[in-house]
Amino acid sequence: MPETAQSPSDRARERVVEAALGRLGLDAKARLLSGQDMWSLPALPEIGLGSLVMSDGPVGVRGVRWTVDDPSVALPSPTALAATWDPDLAHRAGVLLAQEARRKQVHVLLAPTVNLHRSPLGGRHFEAYSEDPYLTGVIGGGYVRGVQSGGVATTVKHFVANDAETDRFTVNNLVSARALRELYLAPFEAIVDSARPWGVMTAYNSVNGTTMSEHGHLVNGILRGEWGFDGFNVSDWRAARSTSAAIEGGLDVAMPGPRTVYGEPLAKAVRDGLVAEAAVDAAVRNVLRVAARVGILEGAEPVVSEPPATVDGESLAREIARRSFVLVRNVVRNENAVLPLHPGTVALSGAAARDARVLGGGSATVFPARIVPPLDGLTAALPEGSLTYDVGADPNEELAIADRGFELRAVCRDASGDVIGEGAAPNGHIQWTGNDLPDGVTHDALRTVELTGTFNPRDTGTHTFGIKGLGAFTLTVDGTTYYDDVQRTDEDSPFQTFFGAPVPHALAELTAGRPVEVSLTHTLARAKDSPVKMIAFTLAHQEPRRDADELIAEAVESARAADTAVVVVATTERVESEGFDRENLRLPGRQDDLVRAVAAANPNTVVIVNSGSPVELPWREEVAAVLLSWFPGQEGGAALADVLTGAHEPGGRLPTTWGSLAAAPVTRVAPEDGELPYAEDVFIGYRAWEKAGATPSYAFGHGLGYTDWTYESIETDGTTATIRIRNSGERAGREVVQVYLAPTEPDGARPARWLAGFAGVEAGPGESAEAVVELPRRAFEVWDETANSWAFVKGSYEIQAGRSIADRRVASSITV
Numbered sequence: 001m002p003e004t005a006q007s008p009s010d011r012a013r014e015r016v017v018e019a020a021l022g023r024l025g026l027d028a029k030a031r032l033l034s035g036q037d038m039w040s041l042p043a044l045p046e047i048g049l050g051s052l053v054m055s056d057g058p059v060g061v062r063g064v065r066w067t068v069d070d071p072s073v074a075l076p077s078p079t080a081l082a083a084t085w086d087p088d089l090a091h092r093a094g095v096l097l098a099q100e101a102r103r104k105q106v107h108v109l110l111a112p113t114v115n116l117h118r119s120p121l122g123g124r125h126f127e128a129y130s131e132d133p134y135l136t137g138v139i140g141g142g143y144v145r146g147v148q149s150g151g152v153a154t155t156v157k158h159f160v161a162n163d164a165e166t167d168r169f170t171v172n173n174l175v176s177a178r179a180l181r182e183l184y185l186a187p188f189e190a191i192v193d194s195a196r197p198w199g200v201m202t203a204y205n206s207v208n209g210t211t212m213s214e215h216g217h218l219v220n221g222i223l224r225g226e227w228g229f230d231g232f233n234v235s236d237w238r239a240a241r242s243t244s245a246a247i248e249g250g251l252d253v254a255m256p257g258p259r260t261v262y263g264e265p266l267a268k269a270v271r272d273g274l275v276a277e278a279a280v281d282a283a284v285r286n287v288l289r290v291a292a293r294v295g296i297l298e299g300a301e302p303v304v305s306e307p308p309a310t311v312d313g314e315s316l317a318r319e320i321a322r323r324s325f326v327l328v329r330n331v332v333r334n335e336n337a338v339l340p341l342h343p344g345t346v347a348l349s350g351a352a353a354r355d356a357r358v359l360g361g362g363s364a365t366v367f368p369a370r371i372v373p374p375l376d377g378l379t380a381a382l383p384e385g386s387l388t389y390d391v392g393a394d395p396n397e398e399l400a401i402a403d404r405g406f407e408l409r410a411v412c413r414d415a416s417g418d419v420i421g422e423g424a425a426p427n428g429h430i431q432w433t434g435n436d437l438p439d440g441v442t443h444d445a446l447r448t449v450e451l452t453g454t455f456n457p458r459d460t461g462t463h464t465f466g467i468k469g470l471g472a473f474t475l476t477v478d479g480t481t482y483y484d485d486v487q488r489t490d491e492d493s494p495f496q497t498f499f500g501a502p503v504p505h506a507l508a509e510l511t512a513g514r515p516v517e518v519s520l521t522h523t524l525a526r527a528k529d530s531p532v533k534m535i536a537f538t539l540a541h542q543e544p545r546r547d548a549d550e551l552i553a554e555a556v557e558s559a560r561a562a563d564t565a566v567v568v569v570a571t572t573e574r575v576e577s578e579g580f581d582r583e584n585l586r587l588p589g590r591q592d593d594l595v596r597a598v599a600a601a602n603p604n605t606v607v608i609v610n611s612g613s614p615v616e617l618p619w620r621e622e623v624a625a626v627l628l629s630w631f632p633g634q635e636g637g638a639a640l641a642d643v644l645t646g647a648h649e650p651g652g653r654l655p656t657t658w659g660s661l662a663a664a665p666v667t668r669v670a671p672e673d674g675e676l677p678y679a680e681d682v683f684i685g686y687r688a689w690e691k692a693g694a695t696p697s698y699a700f701g702h703g704l705g706y707t708d709w710t711y712e713s714i715e716t717d718g719t720t721a722t723i724r725i726r727n728s729g730e731r732a733g734r735e736v737v738q739v740y741l742a743p744t745e746p747d748g749a750r751p752a753r754w755l756a757g758f759a760g761v762e763a764g765p766g767e768s769a770e771a772v773v774e775l776p777r778r779a780f781e782v783w784d785e786t787a788n789s790w791a792f793v794k795g796s797y798e799i800q801a802g803r804s805i806a807d808r809r810v811a812s813s814i815t816v
Helices: 008-022 026-032 078-083 087-103 133-149 177-184 186-195 216-226 243-248 264-271 277-294 313-324 374-381 548-561 591-601 636-644 685-692
Strands: 054-056 108-110 156-159 172-174 199-202 232-235 326-330 346-349 387-390 406-413 419-425 429-433 448-455 461-468 471-477 480-487 503-510 516-523 534-542 564-570 605-610 625-628 675-677 709-716 720-727 733-743 754-763 768-774 781-784 789-792 796-804 807-815
Touching: 008 277, 026 264, 026 277, 078 087, 078 133, 078 313, 087 108, 087 133, 087 313, 133 177, 133 186, 133 754, 156 186, 156 216, 177 186, 177 781, 232 277, 243 264, 243 277, 264 277, 313 636, 346 374, 346 548, 346 591, 374 387, 374 564, 374 636, 387 548, 406 534, 448 534, 461 471, 461 480, 471 503, 471 534, 480 503, 516 534, 548 564, 548 591, 564 591, 591 605, 605 636, 709 796, 709 807, 720 733, 720 754, 720 796, 733 768, 754 768
Parallel strands: 054 108, 156 199, 172 675, 199 232, 346 387, 346 564, 564 605, 605 625
Antiparallel strands: 326 625, 406 419, 406 448, 429 534, 448 516, 461 503, 461 534, 471 480, 471 516, 709 720, 720 768, 733 754, 733 796, 781 789, 796 807
16 A cells, blocks of 8 residues: 655655666756657666656556557546545545556556536536535545555646636636635645645646646645645646746656657756756656656665555446436336336337447547447346337437447558558557557558458448548548548647547448448658657448438337336537537437437336436436436446346436536636636536526436435534434435535625535435534635635534535534
C-alpha cells in the first residue's frame, strides 16, 4: 500500500532523486521534460532512469497502442462510477486499472477527470463524475488511492475549469475566486489532501487571462504552495505554448514529443538567460520523484513492491454497472412494481439493445476483448422463447467505424508500391503514433497504407461506406472504385481526424451473407514540420436504412403481444464525445417516437436510457419504468439482466441533475470573442435549480431500489450526523443516506443547501441500520475574496438527511 507523506521510505527516495538530479547536465534535464513520442519520456541510462510511459484512461488502460489488437477491460463511464456513491467501489476500480496498467507496462494513468458538470451541454461530461464538488472529490479520491495502491501514478485532470469542449484550446474562462475555490478547485484540493496523487494534468483553456499550462498562481501558488502537491504536472497534449512562461508557471512536462516547447528550446532559454536553471531543476525533481515512486529510478525503492491481489475484470465491470444503474421511475400496479420483471414474455427494441454503446467517444475510448449488449444479456437470463427483438429505431444517423462483419488487415507500401510490412486491423480504424508501426515499417519509407479485406453484410440493401480523416484516399467496394481524391476540412482543429464526422462516399447494393472485397488506401503527405508522427484514418460504414415508420410499427406489434416491453434508447458518438459540446439534450433519431408508440401499445413499458449524461425524456410520465444505465462498460448487458430480473437491485443515485434544456439554469458553453464568463458564479447544478425555483425531471441524488426505507431519526453533535433508518420493504437492499447542510436564514449569497456528506448502508427486510456521516469544517466555510482566505460562517443550520436533495426525510438544527 502507498505510504504516508514524509515516511522513511519517502525520505530515502528523495535522497536518490537528489543524487540523480545532481548527476544530470542541462541538456539531459531539458530533454527529460519533453515527450520523446506520443506517450513516453526519454530514458536516461546515465542515472539509471527508465522511460516513463503514460496512457489514457479513465475507464480502462489503452496502453501506447490505440488498437483492438491489445484489448483492455472497459469499465462503466465515470458518471456511472459516481452514481454508485461508493468511494470503496471506486478504489476497487482503481486497483483493477493499476493491474491493467502494469500488464501493459504503463507507469502513469492519465485520469481521473474531476471537472464539474457546469452545464448539461458539456459533450465530455460522461468522463467526469458529477455537478457536485464534494461527491466528485470523494469518488475521485477513492479512484486515485486505488490506482496508486497498485504502484501506478494518476494524473488528476484537467486543472482547472475545463468544463466544456467548445474552443477548449483557446477559450478564456472568467471565473470568480470564490467559484474557483468553492466549486472548480475543490475536487482537486480534496484529492490532493486525501489521496496524495502523483500527477496532475493542466488543461488547454485559460483562466482569467492565463493559459493553464502557464498559470503560476494556480499551479505554484495554490496547488503546490497551499495544498503541498509534490507530484508532477504534465500538459494536456499540445497545450504547452511557451517555453519560458510554461516552466515559470509550474509546468513540468510538455507532451507529446518529439517536438515541444521544452527539450532543446528549454536548454537554449537557460543558456540565453531567459529561464533560471533552478526552475528546470524543480521540474526534473518532480519527474524523478514520480519515476522513483513507480519503480523506474535505479536505487529507489518503489512505493508498491507487492501489487494487490489480482482482480477479475469482467466480474468487477459487471458489479460496477449494476451498482450504477439509477431507477428513476417504477410504477406500482396492483401492489406490485413493474420492475423487477414478472414472469412472462418480453419484447425488446432499440438499436442500442443489439449494438450496445458501452463507453464515450474520444481519448476515453478503449477496446475490450468482449462486449455484452442488452440483447445478449437478456437472452442468456430469460427463459428460452420468452424474448423477441426488433430494431424499432436506430439513433446512428451517420457512418461509424467499420466493425461488425469486416475482416481487415493493413498493408504498408513504399513509394514504388512494394509491400514493406503488414499489420493487424481488427476494425476500420488505423491510428499509429510515433514508432508504433508494423514490423519492418518506418515513417521515412512508408508511402501508402491500405486497409483491405472482406465485408460480410448481415442485411440486404444499400450499404454506405465513407472515410474519416484528411488527405488522399482511394475507396473500393466489391470491385468498384467510388472515391479517389483528397479529403479536406474547413475545421481549424488539430484533432479533426479523431473527432470529425465520417464523410460518405459510396452507396453499394449488397446481399446479406455474400462477402465482398473492400479496400481503403491512404496516401501519406510529407509533413516535415509535424510535431507528432502520426497516421490516423478510418474506414466507416452504415447499414441499409429502413423506413423509420416500418421499424417502429414492427416494435409496436411485438410489444402489444408481450407481457412487458423493454425499449433501449441511446446517444451516439456524435452526441457525446470529447472534442465538441452538445447542441441539445434530445435523443437522436426517432427514439422518442418509438418509446411513445410502444408505451401506447403496452402499459408495462420499461425504458433503458443508454447515455453518459443527461438527456431529455419527454415521455417519462407515459411509461411504467425508467432505468438509467449510463455508458455501462463491456459487461453492461449482463448487468442489465441482473437488475431487470431482480437478481440484484439497481444501486445508483443521480450524481447530476436531469432536466430539460429549456428549464436548465446554466447552459452557456460557447465563448464570445474568446471569453466565457462563468456568470452564474457558485450556482451550478442543483444549487442553480433551487435558486431558480425550477423543478427538474429528476433531482440530484434521486434513485429507487427494490425495497423501501423509513428514516426514523437524526442526531447531530456539530461534527457528526447519525441517521437511523429501517428497511420497510420486503427484500434486502442498500440505501445511500445523503446529508445536506442548509442555513436556517438563507442570505442569497449561498445556495439554499449543499451536500455535506453521505454514507451507504445495507439492511434486510425489517432491519434497522445507522449511517454515521462526518460533517467537514469546509462544509461551513465560504471563500472570502476580500481576505483571500476561507471564512467559517457561524450561525444556525439545519442538518437534513434523506434520499435526494428533493426528498429530505429527517432534520436537526445546530448552531455553530
